[in-house]
Structure formats: structure tokens, C-alpha cells
Amino acid sequence: MTGAPLLETRNLSKEFLIGSRFSALGIRTVHAVDNVSLKIMPGETVGLVGESGCGKSTLGRCMVRLYDITEGELYFEGVDISHKSLREMRPLRRRMQMVFQDPYASLNPRRRVRDLVAEPLRVHLRLSEREIRERVARLLDVVGLLPDHMERFPHEFSGGQRQRIGIARSIALEPSLIVADEPVSALDVSVQAQIVNLLADLQERLSLTYVFIAHDLSVVRQVSTRIAVMYLGSIVELGQAGDIFAKPSHPYTQALISAVPQPDMKKAGQRKRIVLTGDVPSPIDPPQGCRFHPRCIYATDKCRNERPALLPLASGRTVACHYPLNV
Structure with a gap:
């Protein structure tokens, strides 16, 4: 990628406080988004995918400052908007908009x-x-x-x-950025295709940049230039859409893609279905080390004790895993 990003997050985190000091559990912190760094380039579509509760919708709302961010930095068109007031944000609202799920x-x-x-x-x-x-x-x-x-x-x-x-x-208002938060998940399949085609047509006609949030990977694959895979508030893999679907590098991405329905029966029979065991850990008390290790079939002691950094690979992919696949 060349040129300046339209939107950039640097180590962005968002936390929510829940409970009460009068309750038995007291006040607890939900780590909804944790240390996310991402660049959105003009004219592209970045798909945010992951299981429900992984923080992708919260990240999208932080990007347009519907939520105040807890830590980190947020830049839009080169301007730091991390902690701008409502009055200071008002002129920028014209340039960033949101399409909601429901x-x-x-x-x-x-x-x-x-x-x-x-x-x-x-x-x-x-x-x-x-x-x-x-x-x-x-x-x-x-x-x-x-x-x-x-x-x-x-x-x-x-x-x-x-x-x-x-x-x-x-x-x-002719914005440059639209964050679409699962814009087709509440619609029938036939209507989903119409809305996806409409968004693609508008992107070409109006030179729009999209952040497309979804849990349906087949839809994300159709619309996205790049895909960012989120797990428990963090990005675990980022790369070109075709590359990620062809050869996923993170075990979590591999499991997600294995669940996508394959229309070709011959290829469907050749694909190995990966079923993740256990539930997603609580964002209130995330596990030590790699957050995916309780459900990962490749986990070692290093994964349990040391959290992997999101680092670029020789293939052009960016992955947070001690033992990336298909390298």
C-alpha cells in the first residue's frame, strides 16, 4: 500500500465498566477492543470478521467516534481525532458515516x-x-x-x-468513509445480494472507502479488498482477501474459513472441517498469553505464556501467531 491512509488506528483500545460497587462482583472491566493498529487506504474495502462478541462492531463505532476510545490514537485524513470534543467532531461528521445493522x-x-x-x-x-x-x-x-x-x-x-x-x-453528505456494521445480516439472502451490489456500485460512483463488518465470510470475500480477522478484541490476521481465503495463516482464520459453505461438492469433500472446542473466553478476564490458545489445536507452552505480536510475514500477510500456518 502506498500513499497516506484515510483512517488509521494506533494501538486503539476500548474498555467498558460494568457492574456496581454494591454488587458481590463489584465493578469489572470489559476489554472490548485491545491494542488494534490498522490503516484504511482511500478507495478500498476492509472487511472486519470474527465471531459474535469479538469486538468488531465496537471497533467500527470507535472509528467514527460514536464511542470515545480508552487508549491509543485515531487519525482521520491525517488529523488526530482521538479525543476531539463533540463540537470539534461536527465538521468531520460529514466525511465519515455509518450504516447500521438493523x-x-x-x-x-x-x-x-x-x-x-x-x-x-x-x-x-x-x-x-x-x-x-x-x-x-x-x-x-x-x-x-x-x-x-x-x-x-x-x-x-x-x-x-x-x-x-x-x-x-x-x-x-458525500462522505469519504462509510463503516457498514453488518448491513446485510438482518436481510434475506436474495436481498443481501441486492444490497451488496448497491454498495459496490456506490463505491465506484462516489469514490467511497468502506469498513465492512460481518460474520458471514462468503459476503466479506465478495466485497473486500483486504480482510482483518478479529478474536477477543484483537486483530489476529490481516491481508489481501484472496490470499487469506487461499492460505489462512492463523489457526483461528483457518477454522473460520473451513466453516464457509462450498458450492462445489468435489471441493467440499476435500476440505477438512475444523471444529473449535470450548467457548470464547470472557473479555472481562482474557487468558494469559495468546488469547486463542485455549481453543487452538497447535498451542504450546509458549502460546500459553507469551502473547504473540501482530507481525508481517514474508508472504505479505500480518499475523499474530507464534507458529503461523502456510508460511
Whole structure:
């Protein structure tokens, strides 16, 4: 990769405090995101994948500063936004937007579509009502909806149509970065393909950069330039999408890819299914050493006692493992 990154995280961590000092367990710390360093280059799509609870959605919200970060640094377009106030962040909101997972919950059911899509225009731009109405009509047309739809309420649309409304709202201010938090997981398979194609078309037309968060690796493989695999709050592998699917280097990545359905029956019969034993450790009390070692079939004493650093390999991959595969 060459050039300056659009967004960069440096040793970014996010912790949440839960419980109460009056309870038996007291106040505990959830290590949701731990020491993540990642560069997002202009025009690419970086897929964030991992099991539920691995911290990928929390990382995405930290990237657009919906969550304040606990430690580390966050840069957007070369500007340190790690600890900017709400007022200081407001001019930057136009350049970074988010598409949420649940189109049923992300749209206010009491407001018409015209008001939902127009809200960012009213907040950030000085436009007349006629100009706003024309802009909303164009945005709905871009995402495959009719101008007449702006007078309806969210409950009058299907799940896929609601997600299109959310996408229209996210591109209203012509951002450079969109964080899509599992944008197709709540939709039917046929509708998923339509939304994925829409996002790809918008990326080409509007020169967008995506962070695409998902747990469905088949979808991530289709849309991503690079893939970052997360486990228990940390990135364990990062590389080009095709390379990771062809030869995963981290045992956790290998297990995830082995679970992806294979349409070719001959290849499906040749693939070895890797079933991980045990549950994901608690982010409240993560294990010592490599966080994956309690479930890893290759774990040694070194893995149990020493945490591996995320280091580049000769293959161009970046992996946090003492004994990487397919090197």
C-alpha cells in the first residue's frame, strides 16, 4: 500500500465498566477492543470478521467516534481525532458515516422518509426546503427507490428497502468513509445480494472507502479488498482477501474459513472441517498469553505464556501467531 491512509488506528483500545460497587462482583472491566493498529487506504474495502462478541462492531463505532476510545490514537485524513470534543467532531461528521445493522431499529418510525434522509442535510448544509427535497429525491433514486417513497413511514417498507433508506442517509453528505456494521445480516439472502451490489456500485460512483463488518465470510470475500480477522478484541490476521481465503495463516482464520459453505461438492469433500472446542473466553478476564490458545489445536507452552505480536510475514500477510500456518 502506498500513499497516506484515510483512517488509521494506533494501538486503539476500548474498555467498558460494568457492574456496581454494591454488587458481590463489584465493578469489572470489559476489554472490548485491545491494542488494534490498522490503516484504511482511500478507495478500498476492509472487511472486519470474527465471531459474535469479538469486538468488531465496537471497533467500527470507535472509528467514527460514536464511542470515545480508552487508549491509543485515531487519525482521520491525517488529523488526530482521538479525543476531539463533540463540537470539534461536527465538521468531520460529514466525511465519515455509518450504516447500521438493523434497518428496523436505525430509522425513527415516527418520521417520514423525507425527514430521515434530509436530517443530515439540515444539520450540516444551508439549503432551502426546495433544494433539500430535490436532493432527497435524487438520493432515493440513487439507492433504487422512487421519489414518491419520501412521503411514507419506515414501517411501510421491506427490510431491504429500509436498508436502502439508511444507505441514502449515509451518502447524503458525500462522505469519504462509510463503516457498514453488518448491513446485510438482518436481510434475506436474495436481498443481501441486492444490497451488496448497491454498495459496490456506490463505491465506484462516489469514490467511497468502506469498513465492512460481518460474520458471514462468503459476503466479506465478495466485497473486500483486504480482510482483518478479529478474536477477543484483537486483530489476529490481516491481508489481501484472496490470499487469506487461499492460505489462512492463523489457526483461528483457518477454522473460520473451513466453516464457509462450498458450492462445489468435489471441493467440499476435500476440505477438512475444523471444529473449535470450548467457548470464547470472557473479555472481562482474557487468558494469559495468546488469547486463542485455549481453543487452538497447535498451542504450546509458549502460546500459553507469551502473547504473540501482530507481525508481517514474508508472504505479505500480518499475523499474530507464534507458529503461523502456510508460511
